Amino acid sequence: MNIFREVYQSIVRRDPLSTDKGKSELVFLNVWLHIHPAKVKKENMKFRHSFYLGFITFFLFLILVTTGIALMFYYRPFPPQSYQDMKDLQFVVFLGPFLRNMHRWAAHGMVVCVFLHMCRVFYTGSYKKPRQFNWVIGIFLLLLTLGLSFTGYLLPWDQLAYWAITVGTNIGSYAPFIGGTLREVLLGGHSVGQAALVRFYVLHVAILPSLMILLTIVHFWRVRKDGGLSRPVWKLKAPSTAGLVTIGTSADAPLVPTQAASTTKTYGLMEVVTGKPIFEQVTPEEEEDTVFSYPYAFVREAVTLMATVTTIMAMSLFLNAPLEELANPAKTPNPAKAPWYFLGLQELVSHSALLGGVVAPALMVIALLVIPYIDRNPSRRPRDRKWAIWLFTAFVVVNLVLIVVGTFFRGPGWALVPPWVHVVGRPE
Amino acid sequence: MDRRTFFKVSWGSVGVAALLSAVGVSLTAVGRYLMPTVFYEPPQAFKIGTPGDFAFGAPTFLVDEKIYVFHDRERGFAVASAVCTHLGCTVAHFQSDQKFHCPCHGSVFGADGNVQHGPAPRALDWFEVTLARDGQLRVDKNKVVPPTYRLMV
Numbered sequence: 256m257n258i259f260r261e262v263y264q265s266i267v268r269r270d271p272l273s274t275d276k277g278k279s280e281l282v283f284l285n286v287w288l289h290i291h292p293a294k295v296k297k298e299n300m301k302f303r304h305s306f307y308l309g310f311i312t313f314f315l316f317l318i319l320v321t322t323g324i325a326l327m328f329y330y331r332p333f334p335p336q337s338y339q340d341m342k343d344l345q346f347v348v349f350l351g352p353f354l355r356n357m358h359r360w361a362a363h364g365m366v367v368c369v370f371l372h373m374c375r376v377f378y379t380g381s382y383k384k385p386r387q388f389n390w391v392i393g394i395f396l397l398l399l400t401l402g403l404s405f406t407g408y409l410l411p412w413d414q415l416a417y418w419a420i421t422v423g424t425n426i427g428s429y430a431p432f433i434g435g436t437l438r439e440v441l442l443g444g445h446s447v448g449q450a451a452l453v454r455f456y457v458l459h460v461a462i463l464p465s466l467m468i469l470l471t472i473v474h475f476w477r478v479r480k481d482g483g484l485s486r487p488v489w490k491l492k493a494p495s496t497a498g499l500v501t502i503g504t505s506a507d508a509p510l511v512p513t514q515a516a517s518t519t520k521t522y523g524l525m526e527v528v529t530g531k532p533i534f535e536q537v538t539p540e541e542e543e544d545t546v547f548s549y550p551y552a553f554v555r556e557a558v559t560l561m562a563t564v565t566t567i568m569a570m571s572l573f574l575n576a577p578l579e580e581l582a583n584p585a586k587t588p589n590p591a592k593a594p595w596y597f598l599g600l601q602e603l604v605s606h607s608a609l610l611g612g613v614v615a616p617a618l619m620v621i622a623l624l625v626i627p628y629i630d631r632n633p634s635r636r637p638r639d640r641k642w643a644i645w646l647f648t649a650f651v652v653v654n655l656v657l658i659v660v661g662t663f664f665r666g667p668g669w670a671l672v673p674p675w676v677h678v679v680g681r682p683e
Numbered sequence: 684m685d686r687r688t689f690f691k692v693s694w695g696s697v698g699v700a701a702l703l704s705a706v707g708v709s710l711t712a713v714g715r716y717l718m719p720t721v722f723y724e725p726p727q728a729f730k731i732g733t734p735g736d737f738a739f740g741a742p743t744f745l746v747d748e749k750i751y752v753f754h755d756r757e758r759g760f761a762v763a764s765a766v767c768t769h770l771g772c773t774v775a776h777f778q779s780d781q782k783f784h785c786p787c788h789g790s791v792f793g794a795d796g797n798v799q800h801g802p803a804p805r806a807l808d809w810f811e812v813t814l815a816r817d818g819q820l821r822v823d824k825n826k827v828v829p830p831t832y833r834l835m836v
Contacts, residue, residue, distance in 0.1 A: 418772065418787075421770070421771050421772065422770045422771070422772065422787055425769075425770035425771040426770060436718075439718065439719075440714070440717045440718055443717075443719050444719065444722050444723075444724055445722065445724060446724070446771070448724065449723070450719065450722075450723070584747075584749070584773075585744075585746035585747070585749065585773060586773065587772040587773040587775075587785075587786045587787060588786065589786030590786060590787065591772055591786055591787045601788075604770065604788065604802070605788040605789065605801075605802055606802060607802060608769055608770065608802060608804065609804075667786065668784060668785075668786060668789040669786075669787065669788045669789035669801075670789060
């Protein structure tokens with residue numbers, strides 16, 4: 256036998272892809288692909304159902320890991336060298352600005368996409384049984400994304416970084432009982448300094464990414480185990496009353512729902528586990544709707560990956576990540592603003608630090624976490640859940656309005672200044 | 684309760700208690716490890732120079748110490764913190780209105796440090812200032828004094 260053929264066959268053990276067996280084996284004999292099912296429902300892959308936001312978020316995370324590791328080669332987490340390293344990356348290092356831009360824009364993009372992904376999952380009701388816990392994991396992934404952004408924000412050690420973190424960590428210190436200690440542990444001191452930078456660096460490059468990877472694995476695993484991608488709402492069947500059979504009972508007896516045994520098929524581990532599997536039941540016509548993951552799902556993922564990388568690269572060619580002057584603890588810029596996704600929080604904090612900075616965000620996170628457990632409505636169809644959709648939309652709008660006000664309508668001294676007014680001189 | 688159940692429950696409780704205390708001790712140790720034993724930060728009590736270094740009238744802002752040193756011809760020295768009590772931004776003192784303005788969220792403090800406007804929860808701190816033996820002024824940030832505190836030299 257040809258030695259090359261033997262080597263190839265020792266690596267690739269599946270049948271040729273021209274066969275159905277080969278297409279299945281490509282998925283489940285491959286460590287990277289076997290998180291996919293061998294076959295997927297065609298309709299569930301529709302772009303207008305999920306907008307592929309989960310995939311885009313994951314691909315942005317891959318970009319962040321790759322560019323982040325590249326940036327680590329030139330970065331020292333000690334002030335003021337950190338700032339010099341940023342200047343080096345900006346002006347001396349080959350591809351330095353490009354990689355830093357990619358890291359920055361992918362980070363912003365990830366915050367946006369995680370949020371949009373959450374909105375999509377809410378509006379399609381995809382957090383409902385049996386997917387409740389995966390929603391909870393998703394919320395933790397959202398918090399980790401914000402944590403990674405926040406810790407990364409300090410690393411350039413410029414004015415923007417220094418004051419955003421000073422304000423941000425002071426917000427946390429308003430938490431009752433533990434706030435002050437928490438801030439001291441996070442900063443390794445009483446103010447943002449050398450110790451704080453090292454701690455933020457460790458959190459940013461080691462602890463938070465590890466947690467992120469762990470939870471992402473669980474998140475993906477649960478998608479599979481909770482029944483795969485959710486069914487688009489337009490494919491949901493109306494709760495049928497036509498199947499109710501009353502033959503042989505008196506007219507006022509309760510209706511007995513029946514279902515012919517042959518019309519549904521339940522996939523599960525037969526004879527290994529007992530009890531009813533939680534998987535969605537599949538009718539024969541739905542089964543005809545399924546296609547092999549290869550190539551249908553993989554092509555869509557590859558295209559999404561390429562589109563994501565291309566977009567970030569294009570942005571990085573034309574838009575430069577901001578870098579202000581060296582951090583100066585004596586000079587607070589006016590106005591001092593947190594990263595844009597925390598400006599809603601800062602807007603609340605400008606009214607009351609305890610209520611706006613601790614109580615409101617804590618309540619928001621708790622509300623998000625318990626959504627799948629307090630929403631007892633089993634229906635996923637929008638017309639059955641008007642209240643839920645109105646409430647969630649209000650939550651989204653309030654957050655967006657606060658962020659827009661904090662970003663565009665706050666000038667020096669945090670005074671209300673429309674973006675089209677240019678303020679000269681000092682505030683009164 | 685029979686003998687078997689008794690031992691099961693009691694040994695089980697011992698096991699759970701041991702596990703919980705091990706976890707508790709470990710978490711406490713981790714927390715203590717993360718809390719620095721030594722802070723390599725500027726000292727809280729420091730000398731700022733001789734009284735003659737400070738002009739009368741507008742306060743002198745000391746950048747590294749984040750304090751304003753007021754020197755009044757009749758009333759003497761007073762030292763105010765330049766750290767906003769809201770979220771720790773550095774306040775600016777305007778000679779025009781004799782007030783402290785915070786650039787972050789718009790808090791305004793009066794000449795005595797009291798909050799006049801904005802989200803700051805309490806007045807600016809005033810620190811004790813004394814005359815050291817070598818004739819220098821000594822500020823102790825650990826000692827907060829009322830705004831009426833003055834040092835006559």
